[in-house]
Amino acid sequence: MKPRVGIVCTTTRDVHVGRRVRLADNYLVCEEGRASWLEGEEERSQRMEGSGVLLAVADGEGDDLASARTASESFCRALSKRWAGPPPREPTIALIDFLNGAHTRMYWKSRDRDTQMGASCAVAWLLADRLHWVEVGTCRVFLLRDGHLRRLGVSWPPGETQRFLSGSHGLGDDTALHLVLGRNAGVERIQAGDQVIVATDGYWQAVDAASTAHLLGHVDDAQTAAVTMMERALSRGANDSVTVALADLRAAGAKAASLPKVAGVDAPEPKRAAPVRTDEPPVRPRKKLREATTEP
Numbered sequence: 001m002k003p004r005v006g007i008v009c010t011t012t013r014d015v016h017v018g019r020r021v022r023l024a025d026n027y028l029v030c031e032e033g034r035a036s037w038l039e040g041e042e043e044r045s046q047r048m049e050g051s052g053v054l055l056a057v058a059d060g061e062g063d064d065l066a067s068a069r070t071a072s073e074s075f076c077r078a079l080s081k082r083w084a085g086p087p088p089r090e091p092t093i094a095l096i097d098f099l100n101g102a103h104t105r106m107y108w109k110s111r112d113r114d115t116q117m118g119a120s121c122a123v124a125w126l127l128a129d130r131l132h133w134v135e136v137g138t139c140r141v142f143l144l145r146d147g148h149l150r151r152l153g154v155s156w157p158p159g160e161t162q163r164f165l166s167g168s169h170g171l172g173d174d175t176a177l178h179l180v181l182g183r184n185a186g187v188e189r190i191q192a193g194d195q196v197i198v199a200t201d202g203y204w205q206a207v208d209a210a211s212t213a214h215l216l217g218h219v220d221d222a223q224t225a226a227v228t229m230m231e232r233a234l235s236r237g238a239n240d241s242v243t244v245a246l247a248d249l250r251a252a253g254a255k256a257a258s259l260p261k262v263a264g265v266d267a268p269e270p271k272r273a274a275p276v277r278t279d280e281p282p283v284r285p286r287k288k289l290r291e292a293t294t295e296p
Contacts, residue, residue, distance in 0.1 A: 027055075029245065
């Protein structure tokens with residue numbers, strides 16, 4: 001049985017940190033032949049066929065609101081195309097490869113516009129009885145099981161914080177994107193009764209794990225749970241916009257084995273070495289190179 005999905009995003013909190021306006025959260029929900037995300041203040045929904053349920057949140061940052069919103073919106077729109085079509089044989093690796101490509105495109109867009117722009121992001125892709133996840137920057141992926149909430153990612157040691165673009169804390173601006181299986185990307189087996197949460201820092205910095213687990217254990221409807229989580233964060237003084245996406249597998253009779261099987265997802269995830277970090281910028285996409293060489 002498919003998970004029930006809840007999503008909520010605040011878009012009206014005017015919070016400034018230094019020169020950057022932190023007002024550009026976005027989300028992506030892909031399920032049942034449709035992908036939805038925010039464009040400006042309105043939700044955009046597009047028909048497309050994909051496998052499983054994919055949830056993502058993005059916290060855009062930039063020198064101005066337009067740059068920040070462009071970053072998070074572009075990320076969600078591009079990720080919807082990764083969901084469309086047949087499932088990859090190694091979904092977690094496919095997400096890592098997508099993020100590396102998104103990093104490169106955003107790096108050059110920022111350079112070409114001579115502005116800072118980027119986004120933190122978290123992605124959870126539920127395929128059959130597996131959860132494939134990636135988190136970059138300040139967004140998080142959590143798994144609630146038997147009343148215990150666990151963050152799937154592991155914080156970077158001091159001095160090794162993953163950066164996103166030009167001074168924020170997401171996709172890197174100076175090196176290749178730093179994604180490591182078991183630290184900020186991975187795969188988990190899911191089962192009936194689980195709840196998967198992806199959230200921006202506006203939520204998890206305001207509400208602790210115990211409060212979140214207690215709240216989710218007492219709200220049956222996924223959408224109501226997401227809204228209640230947002231309200232809890234705001235009531236506790238959240239100093240940033242709050243975006244939460246929730247996949248609830250507590251539906252009566254739900255069994256992991258009853259979820260549709262997808263070819264290839266039972267294959268073990270291969271070990272992947274950490275990318276080599278250098279002082280060189282990402283390689284500019286070939287199309288960009290052609291455009292650049294034709295400029296007068």
